[in-house]
Amino acid sequence: MTRINSEFVDAAVRGAIAVVGGCVPPLNPTEPDRAHMFIYNNIFLSFAVDSRDLYKDIGGDSISYKNANMDLKGVRLYNMLDIPGLHTLATAIINYHGHRVIAQSIIPGILANEKASTVLYGTRDNATPPTDPAAHAPVESKLYVSDPEFHQLMLQAGLHLHIKEHTVVNDAPKEGEERVVKLASGADAKGIMGTDGRRYVLDLTRATPRDANFTSPEHTVSLVRPELLGAYHQHLNAKTPNGDANGQDKDQQPESQDQVKPFFNPNVLVTPPVVHENPEAAAADEKDVRALAAFLRDNILPQFVHSVVTVSIPSLPADGAGLTSTLHTYGINMRYLGDIARLLSNHIRASQSSVGSDSSSEDDHKSSPQVPPVAANVLSLVEVEMLVRTAKHLFNEMLRATPASQLAHATAHFLNCFVGECKATMPPPVTPTAPALKSQSKAKAKEARKKKQAKKEKKVSPVFELTRAVLYERLIARVSQQFGYTLPSSYTLPRNRIAVLRNFCLKTGVQVVPKEYDFTSSPRPSAKAKTQSVAAAIQAPAPVLNVPFAPDDILDLVPVVKHIEPRSGDGQDLFDAARGLVLTNRTQQAHEYLMDAHSILTQVHGPLHTDVAQVNAHLALIMYTLGEFTQAIAHQKHATLVNEKILGPDHFETITAYSQLATYCMHAGRLREAAAYMTRALYLASLIHDNMHIEFLSVFQQAALLLQEMEKLEPSVEYFKEALRVCEALLGPDNIQVAVLCHQLAMTYAALQQYREAMQYQKRHFTILSRVFGDDDVRTKDSSQYLSLFTSHAVQKQLAMARPSTKEYKNQIRAAAPSVGVPRPGPDEPRPDMSHLSVSEIMNYINTSSRPGPKGKVSGSRIRMMGKTSSREVVDDDSSDAPAEKKQQRRKGRKSNAAPQAPSDGK
Numbered sequence: 001m002t003r004i005n006s007e008f009v010d011a012a013v014r015g016a017i018a019v020v021g022g023c024v025p026p027l028n029p030t031e032p033d034r035a036h037m038f039i040y041n042n043i044f045l046s047f048a049v050d051s052r053d054l055y056k057d058i059g060g061d062s063i064s065y066k067n068a069n070m071d072l073k074g075v076r077l078y079n080m081l082d083i084p085g086l087h088t089l090a091t092a093i094i095n096y097h098g099h100r101v102i103a104q105s106i107i108p109g110i111l112a113n114e115k116a117s118t119v120l121y122g123t124r125d126n127a128t129p130p131t132d133p134a135a136h137a138p139v140e141s142k143l144y145v146s147d148p149e150f151h152q153l154m155l156q157a158g159l160h161l162h163i164k165e166h167t168v169v170n171d172a173p174k175e176g177e178e179r180v181v182k183l184a185s186g187a188d189a190k191g192i193m194g195t196d197g198r199r200y201v202l203d204l205t206r207a208t209p210r211d212a213n214f215t216s217p218e219h220t221v222s223l224v225r226p227e228l229l230g231a232y233h234q235h236l237n238a239k240t241p242n243g244d245a246n247g248q249d250k251d252q253q254p255e256s257q258d259q260v261k262p263f264f265n266p267n268v269l270v271t272p273p274v275v276h277e278n279p280e281a282a283a284a285d286e287k288d289v290r291a292l293a294a295f296l297r298d299n300i301l302p303q304f305v306h307s308v309v310t311v312s313i314p315s316l317p318a319d320g321a322g323l324t325s326t327l328h329t330y331g332i333n334m335r336y337l338g339d340i341a342r343l344l345s346n347h348i349r350a351s352q353s354s355v356g357s358d359s360s361s362e363d364d365h366k367s368s369p370q371v372p373p374v375a376a377n378v379l380s381l382v383e384v385e386m387l388v389r390t391a392k393h394l395f396n397e398m399l400r401a402t403p404a405s406q407l408a409h410a411t412a413h414f415l416n417c418f419v420g421e422c423k424a425t426m427p428p429p430v431t432p433t434a435p436a437l438k439s440q441s442k443a444k445a446k447e448a449r450k451k452k453q454a455k456k457e458k459k460v461s462p463v464f465e466l467t468r469a470v471l472y473e474r475l476i477a478r479v480s481q482q483f484g485y486t487l488p489s490s491y492t493l494p495r496n497r498i499a500v501l502r503n504f505c506l507k508t509g510v511q512v513v514p515k516e517y518d519f520t521s522s523p524r525p526s527a528k529a530k531t532q533s534v535a536a537a538i539q540a541p542a543p544v545l546n547v548p549f550a551p552d553d554i555l556d557l558v559p560v561v562k563h564i565e566p567r568s569g570d571g572q573d574l575f576d577a578a579r580g581l582v583l584t585n586r587t588q589q590a591h592e593y594l595m596d597a598h599s600i601l602t603q604v605h606g607p608l609h610t611d612v613a614q615v616n617a618h619l620a621l622i623m624y625t626l627g628e629f630t631q632a633i634a635h636q637k638h639a640t641l642v643n644e645k646i647l648g649p650d651h652f653e654t655i656t657a658y659s660q661l662a663t664y665c666m667h668a669g670r671l672r673e674a675a676a677y678m679t680r681a682l683y684l685a686s687l688i689h690d691n692m693h694i695e696f697l698s699v700f701q702q703a704a705l706l707l708q709e710m711e712k713l714e715p716s717v718e719y720f721k722e723a724l725r726v727c728e729a730l731l732g733p734d735n736i737q738v739a740v741l742c743h744q745l746a747m748t749y750a751a752l753q754q755y756r757e758a759m760q761y762q763k764r765h766f767t768i769l770s771r772v773f774g775d776d777d778v779r780t781k782d783s784s785q786y787l788s789l790f791t792s793h794a795v796q797k798q799l800a801m802a803r804p805s806t807k808e809y810k811n812q813i814r815a816a817a818p819s820v821g822v823p824r825p826g827p828d829e830p831r832p833d834m835s836h837l838s839v840s841e842i843m844n845y846i847n848t849s850s851r852p853g854p855k856g857k858v859s860g861s862r863i864r865m866m867g868k869t870s871s872r873e874v875v876d877d878d879s880s881d882a883p884a885e886k887k888q889q890r891r892k893g894r895k896s897n898a899a900p901q902a903p904s905d906g907k
Contacts, residue, residue: 001566002605008043008090009563012103015040016094016559019101039106048093048100058217058271066221067205068093068102069562074186074204076564077226081160086153087198092563095509097407098399104202109195121150121191121201122183144168144181150191150199154184161207162229164263164285167277180277186266187274209264212286212293214335220271224292228331229262232295236260264289296331297339304330305343308378311694311731316378318652318695319688320385320503337386338483344379374694374730380494383487388500390478391418392507394471399557402461405429408551410463411510416547417471418504419497420519426464429551499688502650511555517548567611571600575615587622594619613642617657620664629668636661650687652695658684659699662706671710678703697726701741704748713752720745739768743783746790755794762787 018024019038024045026036035051037044048068050056055063075091090105124143155165165184173179186206193199205221208229214222237259265285267274276282304327307313317323324334332340395414402410409429416422476487493500497519505512578593598615605612616639623632640657647654658681665674681699689695700723707716724741731737742765749758766783773780 002609005090005564005566008103008105009092009561011041012043012045012092012563013094013559013561015043015045016096016099016101016103019045020097020099042106044104044106046102048102055220058220063218063221065100068100070205070207070221070223071102071203072562072564074207075202077161077207078157078201078204079564080567080569081157082569083153083156085199086157087200088204089200089202090564092561094559094561095396096559097557098396098402107192107194107200107202108198110192118192119145119190120147120193120199121145121154122185122189122203123187124190142187143170143173143177144183144187145177146181146183147191151182151184153199154191154201158184158263161226162209162233162261162263163207164265166265166267166281166285168267169275169277171275183267187270206266206270209266209289209292210269211296211333212269212290213297215269217271219335222333222335224296225328225331225333227328228292228296228300229264231300231331232292233259233262235295235299236262262288262292264292296336300330300332301336301339301343304332305340305347308344309347309375311374316374316694317381318655318685318693319381319499320388321506322652323381323385334385334389335483337382338479338485341379341382341386341483341485344375344382348375348379373732377693377730383485383491384494384500384503386479386483386485387475387487387491387493388503388507390475390482391504394474394478395508398461398463401459402463403459406461407557408554410461411554411557412547412549412551414463414466414471415501415504415510415512415549417466417468419493419501420468420548422468422547425467428460428464496689502688507560509558509560511558512549513553513555515553519548566604568601568604571597571604571611574600575611575618578618582618582622587625591619591622594622607638608642608645610642610646613639613646613657616642617660620660624664624667629664632664633661633668633670636664650684652688655681655684655688655695659702663702666702666706666709671706674706675710678706693726694730697723697730697737700726701744704744708748713748717745717748717752720748734768734771736768736772739765739772742768743786746786750790750793753797755790755797759787759790759794762790 015024015038018040024038024040026038028035028037032051034047034049037046039045048061048064050060050064053060072091072093075088078086079088089107092103094101094103122144124145157163158165163184165182167180167182168187170177170179170181185201186204188203188205189201190203191199191201206223208223208226211219211222211224265282265288267276268282268286268289304313308316313326315322315326317326327334327336327340398410398414399407406429409426413422413426472491473489476489476491480486498517501512501517504510574593574597578590578597581587581590581593594615598612598619601609601611601615616635620632620635620639623629623635636657640654640661643651643654643657658677662674662677662681665671665677678699682696682703685693685695685699700719704716704719704723707713707719720741724738724745727735727738727741742761746758746760746762746765749755749761762783766780766787769777769780769783775781
C-alpha cells in the first residue's frame with residue numbers, strides 16, 4: 001500500500017505541474033478556466049477554487065481552499081480506521097505556483113456508468129448559488145439519502161470518531177424518496193458504489209464537529225481536531241483523588257461499568273443549516289458542541305500556556321513545524337495562535353509589573369512565580385508563525401497573477417521586502433521579444449508588437465509594487481483579521497532571519513542558493529531609466545541593487561504536497577504498547593514489543609520511514625538504559641539517517657537524533673565520533689533558531705561533558721558557561737537548572753585547581769538550593785559541604801602563594817641577621833676609601849665584589865682585602881691559605897650533607 005501511494009503521489013505531482021503549465025486539455029473546455037477539470041494518468045485533477053460562486057459572499061476561493069484541506073484530513077481519519085467494506089479515495093493536495101490542485105483517484109465506472117455515479121449515502125444534489133444577494137451562503141434545499149448497508153459502515157466509523165447518529169429532514173422529497181433520513185456523518189459526505197462492488201465515501205469535509213468558538217460565516221469550515229475529542233473524553237472520565245468523577249471508590253465500582261464516551265453531531269452550527277427532525281435533540285447536540293469548544297478555550301489553551309510559562313512542556317517548539325506539531329498534540333488548531341500570543345503577552349506583562357513594583361514585599365514575590373524569559377521566546381515564535389502564514393497566502397495570491405517569465409524576479413523582490421530591508425519598488429524585468437518575420441509587412445509587425453506590448457503591460461506581477469513598509473502593513477492587517485491579534489506597526493523580525501526564510505520557503509516551495517545572505521542591506525537606486533530599448537536592456541548589465549536576493553538566487557519553485565500516508569495499525573499498536581511499558585519500567589517486555597513493531601513496520605513501509613525511525617530511537621534508548629552501548633549506537637544511527645533523509649537535515653527531530661547519538665557514543669568511549677556528531681547537532685540547530693533557545697542548553701551541556709571525557713577541561717568550561725548563559729536568559733537566574741550548571745562549573749574548576757572560581761560558582765549553587773529547598777534539605781547540606789571544601793582549598797592555595805619560597809625565605813633570614821664582613825654599599829651610600837691600596841688590590845676588589853660567593857655568602861677574600869677580619873671563621877672560603885687536604889674534606893662534607901634531588905623525567 002505504501003508503494004502504491006508513493007506512485008500515486010509522484011504521478012499526481014507530475015499531473016499538477018502539467019495542469020498549471022497548461023499542458024493538459026480539460027474535460028470541460030467550454031466552461032471558464034477556473035472550472036476546468038482534468039484527467040492525467042487516470043488521476044482526477046481540479047483547482048481548489050469557488051468556480052460556481054457557492055461561497056462568494058463569505059470568502060470565495062479561501063473557503064474552497066480550506067475545504068480541500070478539510071477533505072484531506074477527513075479522508076486520512078477514515079483511512080486510519082480501516083473499516084472493512086468502507087473505502088476511501090487516494091487523495092493529494094499539490095500547491096504549485098500559487099495554485100492549489102486537488103488530485104484524487106477515480107471511482108471505477110463513475111465516468112462510463114450512470115448507475116455507478118449515483119449517490120447512495122449523504123447528499124445527492126450539489127448546492128447552487130443563493131437567489132438572495134443578501135444571503136451569506138447557498139440556501140438551496142438538499143436531498144439526503146441513506147443506504148442501510150452504507151449506514152452501518154458509517155456507524156462503525158462514527159464509534160471511533162465520536163460522531164452521533166442523528167436524523168435530518170428533506171424539504172421537498174419526491175415520490176419514492178424518504179422525508180426523514182438517518183446519518184452518521186457530515187451532511188456533505190457522499191457514498192458511491194463502484195463497478196468493482198466496493199463502497200467508496202468521499203467529500204469528508206466534516207469528519208469532526210464544528211468549532212463553536214468560530215461561528216461566523218467566514219469560518220464555516222472551522223472544525224475541531226480529533227486530538228481534542230480524545231482529551232475531552234479523558235476530561236469527562238477524569239477520576240477524583242478518592243475514586244472516579246462521581247466520587248465513588250475504585251474498589252466499589254463494578255468492573256462492567258463503562259466510561260462516558262461523548263458523541264457529537266457534525267451537522268449543527270453549519271452553514272447552510274441542516275434541518276433536523278427533532279429540534280430539541282438538535283439543541284442538545286448544539287449545547288454539547290459548544291461545551292466542547294468551551295473546554296478548548298477554558299482548559300486546553302490555559303494548560304498549554306501554563307506548561308510554557310512553567311517550562312513543564314515535554315519539548316519546547318524550536319520552529320514553525322515544531323510549534324504546529326506541539327499544538328496539534330494538545331488538540332489546538334492553528335487559528336488559535338492569536339489567543340495563545342495574547343495569553344503569553346498577559347503573563348509576561350503581569351510578571352514585569354510584579355517585578356517592577358516596589359510596594360510588594362519579598363513574600364509576595366515568592367508566592368507569585370515569575371515568568372521565565374523562555375515565554376518571550378515562544379511568544380516571538382508564535383508571532384513569526386502568524387506572520388509567515390499570512391505572507392504565504394499573500395505570496396500565493398500574487399504568484400497566481402505573475403507571468404512565468406517574471407517568477408524569479410517577483411520571488412526575489414518579495415523575499416527582499418519580507419526578510420530584507422528593501423524600501424523601494426522594483427521595475428518589472430524587460431524580456432526580449434522574438435523579431436517579426438520578414439514576410440510580414442511593417443504595419444502588421446507594428447500592430448502585432450502593439451498587441452503584445454499591451455498584453456504584456458497587463459500581465460505585470462503585483463509583487464513589483466511592494467516595498468517593505470507596504471508589505472508589512474498588509475501582513476499586519478491580515479494577522480489581525482485572521483488571528484485576532486494585533487502586531488505593532490513597527491514590528492521587526494527577530495535577528496535570526498535565516499530561520500524565518502527557512503520557514504517561508506518550506507511553506508511556499510521556494511528554493512534559494514545556499515550561501516550567506518546579508519539581510520540588513522538597503523537598495524541603491526538604479527541609474528537606468530525604465531524606457532530603455534529592448535536591445536539596450538539586453539546589452540547593458542543588470543542594475544546592481546544592494547539587496548539580499550537577486551533573481552539568480554532563486555533556483556526553483558517546487559510543489560508542496562499534502563497526502564495520505566498509509567500506516568500499519570498492528571505496528572503502531574505494538575509501538576504504543578511498548579511506550580507504555582517503558583513508563584512502567586518493564587524494559588524487557590517493551591524491548592520485545594519494539595522488536596515486533598520494527599519487524600512489521602519494516603515489512604510494510606520499508607527501512608526508510610519515520611515510524612521505523614521512531615522505533616529505532618526507542619530501541620536505542622532501551623539499549624542505552626541496559627548498558628548495551630554498541631547496540632544503542634547502531635539503532636540510533638539508523639534513526640538519525642532516516643530522519644535526515646525523510647525529514648531533512650534541518651528538522652528538529654534530526655537535531656535531537658544527532659544529539660542523542662553523540663551522548664551514546666560518549667558513554668561508549670567513542671569520544672572523537674561523539675564530538676563529530678555533537679558539532680553536527682550544533683550546526684543544524686543554528687539553522688532553525690539562534691543560540692538563545694532551550695535546545696542549545698542541552699546541546700552545550702552535552703558538549704561540555706563530552707570535552708570532560710576527553711580530558712579537555714578548559715574548553716569544557718567555555719561550553720558550560722555558554723549553557724549557563726542560555727539557561728539564565730531563558731529560565732531566569734534562580735532556576736534549578738542554573739544551580740546544576742553552577743555545580744558542574746564548580747567541579748570543573750576544582751579539577752583545574754582553580755578553587756577561587758570553584759568557590760564562587762558553588763556559592764551560587766548553594767544560594768539557589770537554599771532558596772528553593774531550604775537549608776535543612778539534604779541537597780542544600782551537600783552543597784554547603786562542597787562550598788566549605790572549595791573555600792578551604794582556596795585559602796590554602798592563597799596562603800601557599802603568599803608564603804615565600806625556600807630560597808627567598810633564607811635570603812630574608814640572612815638579610816635580617818648581622819652582616820658578616822663588609823656589605824656592599826647602596827646607591828646613596830659613600831664608597832669605601834681605597835686610596836691606600838695598590839692597583840692589584842683594587843682590581844682584585846672589583847672582580848670579587850661583582851661575583852658573590854657560594855650560596856650567596858660573602859667571599860672571604862673580600863673581607864681580607866678590606867683589611868678587616870671577623871671573629872667568626874669563614875668555612876666556605878676555598879681561596880684561603882688552608883691546606884689542600886682540609887679543602888677536600890670540606891668539599892666532601894658539603895656533598896654528603898646536601899639533600900638528594902628528585903629524579904626528573906622519570907630518570
